[in-house]
Amino acid sequence: AQSVAQPEDQVNVAEGNPLTVKCTYSVSGNPYLFWYVQYPNRGLQFLLKYITGDNLVKGSYGFEAEFNKSQTSFHLKKPSALVSDSALYFCAVRSAGSYQLTFGKGTKLSVIP
Amino acid sequence: NAGVMQNPRHLVRRRGQEARLRCSPMKGHSHVYWYRQLPEEGLKFMVYLQKENIIDESGMPKERFSAEFPKEGPSILRIQQVVRGDSAAYFCASSPSQDGTDTQYFGPGTRLTVL
Numbered sequence: 001a002q003s004v005a006q007p008e009d010q011v012n013v014a015e016g017n018p019l020t021v022k023c024t025y026s027v028s029g030n031p032y033l034f035w036y037v038q039y040p041n042r043g044l045q046f047l048l049k050y051i052t053g054d055n056l057v058k059g060s061y062g063f064e065a066e067f068n069k070s071q072t073s074f075h076l077k078k079p080s081a082l083v084s085d086s087a088l089y090f091c092a093v094r095s096a097g098s099y100q101l102t103f104g105k106g107t108k109l110s111v112i113p
Numbered sequence: 114n115a116g117v118m119q120n121p122r123h124l125v126r127r128r129g130q131e132a133r134l135r136c137s138p139m140k141g142h143s144h145v146y147w148y149r150q151l152p153e154e155g156l157k158f159m160v161y162l163q164k165e166n167i168i169d170e171s172g173m174p175k176e177r178f179s180a181e182f183p184k185e186g187p188s189i190l191r192i193q194q195v196v197r198g199d200s201a202a203y204f205c206a207s208s209p210s211q212d213g214t215d216t217q218y219f220g221p222g223t224r225l226t227v228l
Contacts (some may be wrong), residue, residue: 044219045219099213105155
Protein backbone atom coordinates (compact mmCIF):
# COMPACT_ATOMS: atom_id res chain seq x y z
CA ALA A 1 0.00 0.00 0.00
CA GLN A 2 1.11 3.53 -0.63
CA SER A 3 0.14 6.70 1.23
CA VAL A 4 0.97 10.38 1.44
CA ALA A 5 0.63 12.79 4.33
CA GLN A 6 0.57 16.55 4.06
CA PRO A 7 0.53 17.59 7.71
CA GLU A 8 -0.48 21.20 7.13
CA ASP A 9 -3.90 22.07 5.77
CA GLN A 10 -2.79 25.68 5.27
CA VAL A 11 0.50 27.55 5.05
CA ASN A 12 0.69 31.33 5.19
CA VAL A 13 3.83 33.16 4.11
CA ALA A 14 4.68 36.76 3.39
CA GLU A 15 5.55 37.72 -0.16
CA GLY A 16 9.30 37.54 -0.70
CA ASN A 17 9.88 35.06 2.12
CA PRO A 18 10.90 31.45 1.55
CA LEU A 19 8.15 28.86 1.59
CA THR A 20 8.02 25.18 2.46
CA VAL A 21 5.12 22.79 1.94
CA LYS A 22 5.65 19.49 3.71
CA CYS A 23 5.05 15.97 2.44
CA THR A 24 5.85 12.54 3.83
CA TYR A 25 5.14 9.26 2.12
CA SER A 26 4.94 5.52 2.62
CA VAL A 27 5.48 3.05 -0.19
CA SER A 28 6.90 -0.40 -0.83
CA GLY A 29 10.07 -0.23 -2.82
CA ASN A 30 11.44 2.82 -4.55
CA PRO A 31 9.10 5.81 -4.62
CA TYR A 32 8.29 8.04 -7.54
CA LEU A 33 7.25 11.39 -6.06
CA PHE A 34 5.35 14.24 -7.66
CA TRP A 35 4.13 17.74 -6.81
CA TYR A 36 1.11 19.30 -8.49
CA VAL A 37 -0.55 22.69 -8.05
CA GLN A 38 -4.26 23.38 -8.41
CA TYR A 39 -5.74 26.82 -8.91
CA PRO A 40 -9.45 27.40 -8.13
CA ASN A 41 -11.77 25.49 -10.45
CA ARG A 42 -8.86 24.29 -12.52
CA GLY A 43 -7.11 21.00 -13.11
CA LEU A 44 -3.79 19.96 -11.62
CA GLN A 45 -0.61 21.36 -13.09
CA PHE A 46 2.57 19.33 -12.84
CA LEU A 47 5.40 21.09 -10.97
CA LEU A 48 8.17 18.55 -10.54
CA LYS A 49 9.01 14.93 -9.84
CA TYR A 50 11.66 12.77 -8.23
CA ILE A 51 12.49 9.47 -9.87
CA THR A 52 16.13 8.80 -9.05
CA GLY A 53 19.46 10.58 -8.79
CA ASP A 54 20.04 13.98 -7.24
CA ASN A 55 17.93 14.46 -4.12
CA LEU A 56 17.23 18.11 -4.99
CA VAL A 57 14.81 18.41 -7.86
CA LYS A 58 14.10 21.67 -9.65
CA GLY A 59 10.77 22.31 -11.33
CA SER A 60 8.49 24.92 -12.83
CA TYR A 61 8.02 28.49 -11.58
CA GLY A 62 11.12 28.42 -9.37
CA PHE A 63 9.92 25.55 -7.17
CA GLU A 64 12.20 22.80 -5.96
CA ALA A 65 11.82 19.78 -3.72
CA GLU A 66 14.19 17.75 -1.64
CA PHE A 67 13.91 13.98 -1.42
CA ASN A 68 14.97 12.58 1.95
CA LYS A 69 14.90 8.81 2.01
CA SER A 70 15.67 8.39 5.71
CA GLN A 71 12.82 10.72 6.70
CA THR A 72 10.57 9.55 3.84
CA SER A 73 9.91 13.17 2.98
CA PHE A 74 9.62 15.23 -0.18
CA HIS A 75 9.12 18.84 0.90
CA LEU A 76 8.35 21.51 -1.68
CA LYS A 77 10.31 24.75 -1.42
CA LYS A 78 10.72 28.13 -3.06
CA PRO A 79 13.29 30.76 -2.03
CA SER A 80 11.00 33.77 -2.53
CA ALA A 81 7.21 33.48 -2.56
CA LEU A 82 4.97 35.39 -4.94
CA VAL A 83 1.33 36.31 -4.40
CA SER A 84 0.58 34.36 -7.57
CA ASP A 85 1.87 31.18 -5.86
CA SER A 86 -1.28 31.15 -3.73
CA ALA A 87 -3.02 27.87 -4.61
CA LEU A 88 -3.63 24.30 -3.45
CA TYR A 89 -0.58 22.04 -3.57
CA PHE A 90 -0.73 18.27 -3.79
CA CYS A 91 2.01 15.75 -3.17
CA ALA A 92 1.63 12.33 -4.81
CA VAL A 93 3.48 9.04 -4.77
CA ARG A 94 3.60 6.07 -7.09
CA SER A 95 5.53 2.86 -6.54
CA ALA A 96 7.40 1.16 -9.36
CA GLY A 97 4.78 -1.54 -9.71
CA SER A 98 1.68 0.62 -9.45
CA TYR A 99 -0.31 2.42 -12.12
CA GLN A 100 -2.04 4.81 -9.80
CA LEU A 101 -0.95 7.99 -8.10
CA THR A 102 -1.83 8.31 -4.42
CA PHE A 103 -2.38 11.92 -3.38
CA GLY A 104 -2.19 13.75 -0.11
CA LYS A 105 -5.14 15.86 0.96
CA GLY A 106 -3.49 19.03 -0.21
CA THR A 107 -2.04 22.13 1.42
CA LYS A 108 -3.51 25.54 0.77
CA LEU A 109 -0.73 28.09 0.35
CA SER A 110 -1.56 31.74 0.92
CA VAL A 111 1.09 34.32 0.09
CA ILE A 112 0.34 37.61 1.80
CA PRO A 113 1.35 40.84 0.05
CA ASN B 114 0.33 20.86 -28.32
CA ALA B 115 -3.12 20.54 -26.83
CA GLY B 116 -3.32 19.25 -23.31
CA VAL B 117 -5.77 16.78 -21.86
CA MET B 118 -9.31 17.82 -22.74
CA GLN B 119 -12.40 17.06 -20.75
CA ASN B 120 -16.02 17.84 -21.39
CA PRO B 121 -18.34 18.98 -20.20
CA ARG B 122 -16.64 21.20 -17.64
CA HIS B 123 -19.79 21.36 -15.55
CA LEU B 124 -22.60 18.83 -15.48
CA VAL B 125 -25.82 18.95 -13.51
CA ARG B 126 -27.96 15.86 -13.14
CA ARG B 127 -30.97 14.92 -11.08
CA ARG B 128 -30.93 11.82 -8.93
CA GLY B 129 -31.45 8.72 -11.03
CA GLN B 130 -30.15 10.18 -14.27
CA GLU B 131 -27.03 9.11 -16.11
CA ALA B 132 -23.81 11.12 -16.33
CA ARG B 133 -21.29 10.74 -19.16
CA LEU B 134 -17.89 12.36 -18.78
CA ARG B 135 -15.47 12.52 -21.70
CA CYS B 136 -11.70 12.71 -21.80
CA SER B 137 -9.37 13.15 -24.76
CA PRO B 138 -5.74 12.45 -23.82
CA MET B 139 -2.77 14.50 -24.92
CA LYS B 140 -1.56 13.81 -28.42
CA GLY B 141 0.66 10.75 -28.42
CA HIS B 142 -0.68 9.45 -25.12
CA SER B 143 -2.51 6.13 -25.07
CA HIS B 144 -2.84 5.67 -21.30
CA VAL B 145 -5.74 7.27 -19.45
CA TYR B 146 -6.49 7.50 -15.74
CA TRP B 147 -9.62 8.74 -13.99
CA TYR B 148 -9.58 10.28 -10.52
CA ARG B 149 -12.32 11.69 -8.30
CA GLN B 150 -11.93 14.66 -5.97
CA LEU B 151 -14.47 15.07 -3.22
CA PRO B 152 -14.76 18.46 -1.49
CA GLU B 153 -11.84 19.21 0.83
CA GLU B 154 -10.04 16.02 -0.17
CA GLY B 155 -7.26 14.92 -2.44
CA LEU B 156 -7.75 12.98 -5.62
CA LYS B 157 -8.65 9.29 -5.44
CA PHE B 158 -7.73 6.88 -8.21
CA MET B 159 -10.65 5.22 -9.96
CA VAL B 160 -9.51 3.43 -13.11
CA TYR B 161 -6.65 3.05 -15.58
CA LEU B 162 -7.29 2.28 -19.22
CA GLN B 163 -5.37 1.72 -22.41
CA LYS B 164 -7.00 1.67 -25.82
CA GLU B 165 -9.83 -0.90 -25.70
CA ASN B 166 -8.61 -2.32 -22.37
CA ILE B 167 -9.31 -1.71 -18.72
CA ILE B 168 -6.03 -2.35 -16.93
CA ASP B 169 -6.85 -1.48 -13.31
CA GLU B 170 -10.31 -0.62 -11.99
CA SER B 171 -9.53 -1.20 -8.33
CA GLY B 172 -10.75 2.27 -7.36
CA MET B 173 -14.08 2.10 -9.14
CA PRO B 174 -17.26 1.63 -7.12
CA LYS B 175 -18.65 -1.82 -7.83
CA GLU B 176 -22.02 -0.60 -9.04
CA ARG B 177 -23.25 2.15 -11.38
CA PHE B 178 -19.78 3.21 -12.55
CA SER B 179 -18.10 2.09 -15.76
CA ALA B 180 -15.33 3.32 -18.01
CA GLU B 181 -14.18 2.70 -21.54
CA PHE B 182 -11.48 3.87 -23.92
CA PRO B 183 -12.46 2.80 -27.42
CA LYS B 184 -10.14 2.43 -30.36
CA GLU B 185 -11.48 5.67 -31.78
CA GLY B 186 -12.69 8.62 -29.75
CA PRO B 187 -12.39 9.80 -26.18
CA SER B 188 -12.42 7.85 -22.96
CA ILE B 189 -15.83 7.82 -21.27
CA LEU B 190 -16.62 7.60 -17.58
CA ARG B 191 -20.26 6.66 -17.15
CA ILE B 192 -22.25 6.93 -13.95
CA GLN B 193 -25.70 5.39 -13.99
CA GLN B 194 -28.53 6.36 -11.64
CA VAL B 195 -26.55 9.15 -10.02
CA VAL B 196 -26.96 9.91 -6.32
CA ARG B 197 -26.06 13.05 -4.36
CA GLY B 198 -22.87 11.39 -3.11
CA ASP B 199 -21.57 11.27 -6.68
CA SER B 200 -21.24 15.06 -6.67
CA ALA B 201 -17.53 15.69 -7.11
CA ALA B 202 -14.87 16.83 -9.53
CA TYR B 203 -13.75 14.09 -11.90
CA PHE B 204 -10.31 14.43 -13.41
CA CYS B 205 -8.77 12.58 -16.27
CA ALA B 206 -5.02 12.23 -16.73
CA SER B 207 -2.93 10.77 -19.52
CA SER B 208 0.62 9.52 -19.95
CA PRO B 209 2.63 8.24 -22.91
CA SER B 210 3.28 4.83 -21.34
CA GLN B 211 2.58 2.81 -18.22
CA ASP B 212 6.10 3.38 -16.93
CA GLY B 213 5.87 4.58 -13.36
CA THR B 214 8.39 7.31 -14.06
CA ASP B 215 6.09 8.97 -16.58
CA THR B 216 4.28 12.10 -15.54
CA GLN B 217 0.51 12.00 -15.61
CA TYR B 218 -0.89 15.18 -17.11
CA PHE B 219 -4.32 16.25 -15.93
CA GLY B 220 -7.28 17.79 -17.66
CA PRO B 221 -9.35 20.67 -16.26
CA GLY B 222 -11.91 18.29 -14.76
CA THR B 223 -15.67 17.85 -14.93
CA ARG B 224 -17.60 19.13 -11.94
CA LEU B 225 -20.66 16.98 -11.45
CA THR B 226 -23.52 18.27 -9.35
CA VAL B 227 -26.37 15.94 -8.50
CA LEU B 228 -29.58 17.63 -7.44
